[in-house]
Structures are given as structure tokens and as C-alpha cells.
Amino acid sequence: MTWYQTDGKKNDMIISTRVRLARNISGFPFSAKLSREEGEKIIDLVWEALAPVQKDFTLYRIQKLSPVRQQALIEKHLISPDLTDARAPRAAIIHKDETISIMVNEEDHIRIQCLAPGLAPDAAWDMANKIDDLIGETISYAFHEKFGFLTSCPTNTGTGLRVSAMIHLPAISVSGGISGLLAQAAKSGMAVRGLYGEGSDAQGNFYQISNQTTLGLSEEEIIERFGRVLASIMEVEASLRKKIADAVPDRLTDRIMRAYGAMRYAHMISGKELINYISDVRLGIYLGIIEPIPFEKLTALMVTTMPANISGGGSMSAEERDIKRASIVKKIFK
């Protein structure tokens, strides 16, 4: 079972929570300056450090993956696009349930990423912390008494911790409150982005919110502050959803029902259409307009129907993907 097939707390609003730790190994130059030998050495060191848990992980040497398989990992947020366009040896060490992914020789030597379904900053932090401790047992991290963990980019220096959540905000979007939310989040030291990170638009009213500051606060303070900002956004979304539920506009009901009908019956569905249908259907379930579908089934669709994942490592035309996507979507209603 992957994280996206698993029920999560508050998953009517929060799709997933993610914690990332940036670490570098002392005695090596930063990734950009690594020689081929040094790069390989670091991959070996990290993989060996994971010896006690290796059986649950797979080591992927990025250069050995076909472009479509690289893209499939990017779509699942298991690796970053940056990891794939490098000359130095790079790797991803991925847990079998796809909750933990360790990128090696990306911007930093080590990036530990932990994903949990729903609202789970503590659980995600706990996972990352354990992996961090395990690797730290055999590897000496680059650490400065005053600044904390040293990173390639100064914005990550300190704790090296970024916590983020993928959040579904259809009611705030419908009410036109997103720009206000963005401003408020920035004031609290948070950033709000679209579904696929920086610069992407918020397809289907899905947003990523993350902390911007990693220096001058303890890990626990960062996690706690993030949790508070998230809770206040969820409160706004919940009250706006309640307001909509009191008198659902007919046009909205129609949009939701048509999305539901298209998911059940369309023969071809593009990725962009599907994200919007999922958004409408999620809201429809929340409003009690349509019979419930477990939210994790909808989340799994978002992950498994993306272009590279749907192609299963092979090559498919956009039309073929749209047909296969529609057939996968239909199955959740059986």
C-alpha cells in the first residue's frame, strides 16, 4: 500500500503532508562541484548508512532510468526535476510504500523527503527525523555551531527543514479569497504554490503550502507554526464550505454532477480535465451532493493517471493516454 492509497486525517481538505530535510556530508564539495568519483562515493555512503532498513528501499541510479521512468518518479513527487538533468552521479532511494524518498546529489548531498496522507506534520517529521538519525550514525553531516546544518543554498541553512502540505481549497477559490490567503500566508512566513510547485497554476484548486524559514527556529517550532497556519486556512475553507452547503448554487451542483457523470462515462479524459473533475467531485462529496467515494481513491487517481505513470514505462500517444486514463477513472466506481 502506497501513501496515496491510504486514508488520512482531514483528507477532505489535506491530500498529503511532506517533510524534507537537506543535509550535506562534511569533507565533500557541494553537489555542483562533485567529481564523478565523489558522487559515486556519496551514493555508496548513503546506501550503506541505510543498511538496517535497506530491504524496504530500492536504490535507483537516475542515469540508468529511461526518461519516462524518471518522469514517473517526478510526477509522484518522489524526485525533483533537478535530480534528472545532472551530469554527476545521482540517485534516489525510495521506500516501497513511497512514503520516504532520499535524493542523493541533488542540490544538496542528501535530501530526505517523507510524505504522509492527510494532515500529518508530526508523523511526517517523525519519519524524516528517524531516517536523519540513522544516516547520521555513520555519516558526518556538514554542521556549523552557529548556523546549523550547512546547505548549498543559504535559504535552507539552519534546520534544513521544509514542511509542506497539499491542500484542496475549492470554497476559498470559488469565493475569490485566494489572493488574500496568499498575502496572509506570506506574512506568516509561508509560501503558497500551485499543484506542481513553483510557477505552476492551481489546477483543480489544489495548493501547496510550505514554510519559508528554516533558520532561527527549532524543528519543533517550525512544525508547530506550520500546523497553526494550516489550521487557520482549514478553518476559513470549512466555514466557506458550510456557507456553500447552506444553499448550493444550481450552477455549482450542475458542474459537480457533470464532473461525476464524465468520470463515470467519458471514453477519453485529459489530465487537466481530470484534476478539475476530481476537485468538483471532492467538493460534491463534502457537500453531500454525491455518494461518497473514499478520498484516497481520488488522490490515487491524481498520482497514477499522470502521463508518465499511465504509460507504464512505455510510449503512448496523448490520445491513447486519455483513453487509458478514462478507463482507470471508471474503475473507482465499481
Added chain:
Amino acid sequence: MTWYQTDGKKNDMIISTRVRLARNISGFPFSAKLSREEGEKIIDLVWEALAPVQKDFTLYRIQKLSPVRQQALIEKHLISPDLTDARAPRAAIIHKDETISIMVNEEDHIRIQCLAPGLAPDAAWDMANKIDDLIGETISYAFHEKFGFLTSCPTNTGTGLRVSAMIHLPAISVSGGISGLLAQAAKSGMAVRGLYGEGSDAQGNFYQISNQTTLGLSEEEIIERFGRVLASIMEVEASLRKKIADAVPDRLTDRIMRAYGAMRYAHMISGKELINYISDVRLGIYLGIIEPIPFEKLTALMVTTMPANISGGGSMSAEERDIKRASIVKKIFK
């Protein structure tokens, strides 16, 4: 049971067949020149002539109907728009199953219209013939030994017979063959029009085909010739449908399935949307893509969900009608 709730022969292509007879009463001026008293007298004469079958008919004095009730009869093709915008007394005498409608004091004193579901020129002609004979028993028709039945407009003089069919031609439409069909029909003395008669466009690929000549041929010859032209059009449509069925394009399957999904789940459906959905779903049933719905249920939808009929004599906004239309459409899937 009305005609449109009844299964008809070849109703996968032919919605209905209609026969109309134009008659005038000797000793009266044509409708345009009738006095109020003469108009009333004609209504009485026709109604009295129907004495043996009166219990199955209702006499509507058009001027006493509200505009929305007049419109409801127009939508069902039971009366013509012309019948409603007159100063002289006008009436419609309508059979309880809506197969027979006799307009009084329209362009001609008497217009007998008989509708039958599916391909049924003989049955429709038989009905019209019987009503014609019954009225002719007590009323003296304006008749000329050489020209035949005299009519207000010379194009109807002779037999006064027009036979028409409402035909669904999605395959010919998709294949771009409609203009060729129009030219061929004209050569055979037939006219092809859109769903709502002259000048209307062919919404949902529904067409009306009718004979243009009423003089110089016997009634039986007109009916027979019409049947032959119709059969040749149906043959073309059938062979094109077969060609589509051999390899249904994915885009067409998608359009059909989405139409089906929208009919099942949409909360609001406009009249124009519905005609297109019905067209796609009819083709989908023919192609075996979707589970069969009796065609007469789809025909009934076309009639009962039109604006005036859906309003049930009251006043509704377009939005209210769209909501009610969608709820009526949904019921056919239960």
C-alpha cells in the same frame, strides 16, 4: 398513451410519420376572408361532423388558450404557429392520444393531421383517410373535377395531401452527406427541413422530409413514392452507420458516452443540449456502445421537455426549466 410513448417500426431512424390533408368547405370564402360568424359556423360544422367519435377528441378554441398552452400545442406539432396569430375564430380538435389533430380555419378551413410513431406512412394515411371520409359525410368539400380539392394556396391543390417523416440521420451528417441528400430529395420532389420546419436548423441531426407535389398524382401514388424515397435515404444512413460501427472513432465514442453521462447526472440541461445528447445517445444505442433505452422514451423526452410543455401551463425561468428538464431526463434511467 400518446404516439410518442409508443414503439414504432424502424424507430432507430424514423421518429414519426405524419399525413396532412387540406380541405375547404364549399359555400364559404377561404379562411383569410372569413367573417367572425362564418368562422364560428365552420368550427361548429366540423365538430358536429365528428359526432360519432367526439368522445375521443377535445375541441380547443385557440383564442381561449393562454399563450403558453398554445405554445405547448405548437411544440407537439399538434397545431401550427399560424393557427395562433389570427383574428378569426380558430380551433384545434385533438385526439386523446395526440395522433390526430384537426386544425380549423388555419390557411384552409380544415387540416387533418395524423401522426404515427416510426415508419408508418400507410397507417398515418389510413387514419387521415378515415377522418376525411367521416367529415365528408356531412360536409360538402370544395372540389373541382379537374383540379381536385381546392385549397387556399395552389401548392396544396389536388389531393391536399402532404406526407412527412421526422428522421434521424447522424451518420449521414457525420459523413458530411447532408447537402447531397438535400439535392437528391429535391430531384425526387421532396423537401428536407430541420427539426422545427422551414428555416430551422437540423438540431441533433433530426430532419423532416416531405413531399412537395400534391397535384397530378393519386394519394396512393404520393404515399408510395414517399415511402420509396424514405427507404433509399434509410439505406444510405444504415450503410454509413454500419461503416462507423466497424471502427467507431474514439472521439465519437467519447462524445456519446459524455452525452449519456450528462443525461444521467447533469443538474441543468438546456433544450438545445438535450436534442444533441439524445442524438448522440440514439446513435450510441444503435452502435451497441451503450445499453439500450427504448427509442420511444427518447422521443417522449423531445416532446415533453420543450419550454412550454415543461412549464405545465405556468411561468418558469429558463434556469428553472433547465433544472426541471434535467430531472425529467434522469427518470428514464430508472
